[in-house]
Every structure is written in structure tokens, then in C-alpha cells.
Amino acid sequence: MRKKNVVLTDVPVTGYAAEGKALAKIDGKVIFIEGGVMPGDVVDVRLSKNKKDWAEGKATTIHTYSPDRVEPFCEHFGLCGGCKWQMMPYSLQLQYKQQQVQDHLSRIGRMPLPEMNPILGSELTEKYRNKLEFTFSNKAYLTTEEIAAAGDGEIMQRSALGFHVPRLFDKVLDINTCYLQDEPTNLIRNTIKEYALANNLPFYDIRNHEGWLRNLVIRVLRTGEVMVNLVLHHESKEERIALLDHLLAKVPSITTLLYTFNPKKNDSIFDLEPKVYFGKGYAEERLEDFTFKIGPKSFFQTNTHQGERLYQVTRDFAGLTGNEVVYDLYCGTGSIGIFVSRMAKKVIGIELIKEAIDDAIENADRNDVKNAQFYAGDVIDICDDAFFAAHGAPDVIITDPPRAGMHEKLVQKLLEIAAPKIVYVSCNPATQARDLALLHEKYTVEKIQPVDMFPHTHHIENVVLLKRRDTDLTS
Numbered sequence: 162m163r164k165k166n167v168v169l170t171d172v173p174v175t176g177y178a179a180e181g182k183a184l185a186k187i188d189g190k191v192i193f194i195e196g197g198v199m200p201g202d203v204v205d206v207r208l209s210k211n212k213k214d215w216a217e218g219k220a221t222t223i224h225t226y227s228p229d230r231v232e233p234f235c236e237h238f239g240l241c242g243g244c245k246w247q248m249m250p251y252s253l254q255l256q257y258k259q260q261q262v263q264d265h266l267s268r269i270g271r272m273p274l275p276e277m278n279p280i281l282g283s284e285l286t287e288k289y290r291n292k293l294e295f296t297f298s299n300k301a302y303l304t305t306e307e308i309a310a311a312g313d314g315e316i317m318q319r320s321a322l323g324f325h326v327p328r329l330f331d332k333v334l335d336i337n338t339c340y341l342q343d344e345p346t347n348l349i350r351n352t353i354k355e356y357a358l359a360n361n362l363p364f365y366d367i368r369n370h371e372g373w374l375r376n377l378v379i380r381v382l383r384t385g386e387v388m389v390n391l392v393l394h395h396e397s398k399e400e401r402i403a404l405l406d407h408l409l410a411k412v413p414s415i416t417t418l419l420y421t422f423n424p425k426k427n428d429s430i431f432d433l434e435p436k437v438y439f440g441k442g443y444a445e446e447r448l449e450d451f452t453f454k455i456g457p458k459s460f461f462q463t464n465t466h467q468g469e470r471l472y473q474v475t476r477d478f479a480g481l482t483g484n485e486v487v488y489d490l491y492c493g494t495g496s497i498g499i500f501v502s503r504m505a506k507k508v509i510g511i512e513l514i515k516e517a518i519d520d521a522i523e524n525a526d527r528n529d530v531k532n533a534q535f536y537a538g539d540v541i542d543i544c545d546d547a548f549f550a551a552h553g554a555p556d557v558i559i560t561d562p563p564r565a566g567m568h569e570k571l572v573q574k575l576l577e578i579a580a581p582k583i584v585y586v587s588c589n590p591a592t593q594a595r596d597l598a599l600l601h602e603k604y605t606v607e608k609i610q611p612v613d614m615f616p617h618t619h620h621i622e623n624v625v626l627l628k629r630r631d632t633d634l635t636s
């Protein structure tokens with residue numbers, strides 16, 4: 162049983178574990194299963210890891226399909242890494258997400274918990290993303306059927322504009338229709354692809370670092386603005402102008418069109434300078450009556466509608482009366498801090514990325530927020546006694562760390578500072594639970610609200626209100 166490459170047969174899938182892996186139990190041993198299966202399926206699993214208490218592997222055959230399965234709505238389902246839970250009804254997806262937050266907090270958090278609020282499902286389960294990034298590649302991912310259908314003589318290396326295939330860094334799945342973002346996203350992508358193919362414009366070769374067309378970033382916002390950034394390996398002026406003019410003629414709803422040269426080996430554009438071809442060079446998004454400037458490099462919650470609800474929950478949990486000093490840790494472009502600012506005496510935001518802080522200051526300004534200050538730097542370096550002494554003892558700390566959660570040093574600092582309330586916003590309930598276990602030394606979990614930002618994926622956002630044990634929050 163402990164050998165690798167063992168195939169377990171007729172395994173009944175019973176649940177989900179972290180990172181979207183399905184779960185089964187055989188004789189008390191936990192089996193984590195990848196490969197598009199869901200609870201209720203009965204499958205064969207080829208093991209890649211096989212320990213004493215647990216094993217991990219990929220489903221090779223589904224013998225019995227769960228009666229809960231629904232028909233996936235996207236033609237790319239199964240190959241695209243984007244929406245892996247499409248075979249599950251949305252209500253069931255929410256149930257598993259809720260369960261996962263519960264499991265993580267009770268198993269890793271090991272502390273008394275209040276009853277969790279039911280997860281806030283997304284009204285939009287399709288076309289909910291305001292940002293998508295597509296990759297050009299001269300090596301399309303081809304299915305075995307496509308390879309067989311091509312016949313002997315045909316060269317199999319085709320170009321693609323779409324998403325990376327999970328675990329195959331140089332293969333891109335060509336996308337015809339994506340349901341993650343509202344139109345004109347499909348029109349933009351397909352217009353560029355057809356034009357590039359018709360004019361023999363070279364798609365990027367990710368292995369050899371050659372070619373011209375690299376990435377396409379599209380933002381479709383609630384305000385009606387559409388911002389497009391086309392990333393090219395190098396300048397080729399005549400071709401560039403012809404392509405961008407063609408795109409504008411075919412998609413008149415584009416409000417801002419930029420292009421960026423990226424001669425580097427990696428795809429990151431954070432150290433590059435996008436150039437404006439058409440429009441004002443940025444877009445705006447609205448949350449309640451706040452507007453946020455979104456530049457081509459700015460971070461912004463990718464699901465605007467659910468982002469707004471997440472911030473509403475955060476503001477609600479903070480329970481502000483207008484007299485509080487609020488710290489917004491890991492503040493990004495300051496959106497949470499600005500969102501709660503009208504209810505606070507003062508907001509102090511801290512964020513690692515200097516450009517995000519520049520955006521935060523500009524966003525505060527454009528929303529006429531006068532009581533917020535933003536600082537660039539590592540939270541661990543900035544949050545020392547002198548900083549808290551200079552800006553005032555926090556009444557509420559809002560913290561929204563990346564997936565890795567908070568650094569232990571910061572958790573220790575928060576315990577020392579001992580603000581009456583902490584609102585912990587997390588995109589990873591496992592690391593959140595780990596941090597809550599440490600904060601339990603002084604804090605009690607008062608409220609838990611999961612929010613679904615990403616339908617058809619296993620990702621969950623969770624907001625927790627912590628109360629310092631010697632304070633009375635009944636007021």
C-alpha cells in the first residue's frame with residue numbers, strides 16, 4: 162500500500178480538502194485526489210505520493226458519476242485551469258467552500274468559534290472578473306484528438322492566444338469563448354488573434370524567448386470603461402500601429418488602449434512602462450460612491466461586485482462610530498481604508514509596493530478623503546512602537562495579507578499592541594486559521610463571514626472579527 166504508482170480502484174470520493182483537491186478515505190487513510198472529480202464520483206486513482214496516513218494522486222477513470230453533476234457550460238472545461246468546479250451546481254460549490262472554512266478554522270485554529278455566517282454567494286456566476294490576462298504562444302496545447310485529426314503531414318505547432326495549461330509552462334490553450342469576463346473581452350481577443358494570424362505576426366515562443374506578441378490584459382469595468390494593454394516583445398512600429406488601429410476600428414467600446422514592450426524573460430510588467438496609444442491611459446472603477454483609478458499596473462479586487470460586499474462586511478465588522486484610529490495593513494491601493502474612512506477618525510494604510518501607495522494617495526484625493534495616510538514598506542519593518550506612538554494607538558486593525566498569511570513577527574506585534582478589535586480578511590483560510598491560533602492568546606473570534614469572489618473555483622475569501630478578551634464589544 163505504501164508504494165508509489167499504485168492504482169487504487171473504485172474509490173468513492175466523499176469531500177474536498179484544501180487547494181480544491183477532492184478527498185476520499187480508505188481504511189482510515191486519507192486520499193487527496195486531483196483531476197476534475199467531485200464528491201459522489203467513484204474513481205480509480207494513480208498515486209504519486211503514498212505516506213502512512215495519507216496519499217495523493219490523480220483520478221485516471223471515473224466509474225460512476227456523482228448524481229449531483231451538472232453539464233459544464235464552457236467548451237474549454239477540463240483543459241483550462243480557470244473554472245475547475247463547473248461540473249458542480251453553484252449551491253453545492255458554496256456548501257463546500259463554507260465547509261472548508263469551518264474545517265480549517267476548527268482544525269488548525271483550535272479555539273472556540275461562533276456559528277459562521279452563511280457564505281455570501283456571488284450574484285454573477287459568469288462574467289464576474291474585471292481583469293483577464295491572456296498569453297500568446299506559438300505552441301498551442303493540442304488534445305490527442307486534434308493531433309490524430311491533423312494527419313501525418315501537418316505541422317502540429319499552432320499558435321494560441323489564451324491561458325497557460327496547468328503545469329505545462331510553455332503550452333497555451335487557445336480560447337474561443339471565455340465566460341469569466343463580460344464583453345467585449347472575447348471580441349478583443351479574437352479580433353487580435355485573427356488579425357495576427359492573417360498577417361503572420363509572430364506569437365511568442367516561451368522556450369526560446371523569440372517572437373513579438375506576448376500578453377494581452379483586458380479590464381472591463383462596471384463604469385463601462387474598457388482598458389486594454391497589449392504586451393509586445395519589442396517595437397515594430399508599422400505593424401504595431403496597424404494592429405492597434407485595426408483593434409480600435411473593430412472594438413469601438415475600448416476607452417483606453419496601451420502597449421508595453423517587454424524584452425525580459427519573465428512576463429511581469431511591474432518594472433516596465435506602458436505607453437498610451439488611445440484614451441486617458443487608465444480606467445476608473447466604482448465601489449458604492451467611491452471611484453478608484455486603475456492604471457495598467459494597479460492591483461484591484463478582480464470581482465468588483467463581490468469586492469464591494471467584502472469591504473461592506475469588513476466595515477460592518479469594524480463597527481466604526483467615527484472616533485476610531487484604524488490601521489489598514491497590507492492595504493494595496495488603499496481601497497479598504499478609503500472605503501471605511503468616512504466612519505473613522507483616522508486611517509493609516511501600509512503596503513509593500515510603492516506604486517500601490519502612490520495610487521492609494523491619489524485615490525484618497527479623488528474621493529476627497531482627508532483623514533487617511535498611506536505608507537510604503539514592509540509591515541514588519543514599519544509596524545514598530547515608534548510608528549504606533551506617532552500615529553496613535555489603534556482602535557481597529559484591519560489586516561488583509563497575501564495567501565501566505567501574516568508573518569509571525571507581525572502577529573506577535575499585534576499581540577503586543579493589543580488593539581480592541583482586529584478584522585482579518587483572508588484569501589486563504591488555512592493560513593488565516595494558523596494566525597488566529599496565535600492571536601487566540603489575547604483574542605476571541607466573534608464573527609466569521611466567508612465571501613465567494615470566484616465562482617467555479619475552489620478559492621474562498623473569509624472575514625473574521627477578533628475581539629480582545631478584556632474588552633466589551635456590546636456597545
Ligand SMILES: C[S@@+](CC[C@H](N)C(=O)[O-])C[C@H]1O[C@@H](n2cnc3c(N)ncnc32)[C@H](O)[C@@H]1O
Nearest residue numbers: 491492493496512513514538539540561562563
Ligand atoms: C491580498 S492583497 C490586499 C490588497 C488590498 N487590501 C485590497 O483589498 O485591494 C495583499 C497586499 O499585501 C501586500 N504585501 C505583501 N507582503 C507585504 C509586506 N510584507 N508588507 C506590506 N505589504 C505587503 C501586497 O503587495 C498586496 O498588495
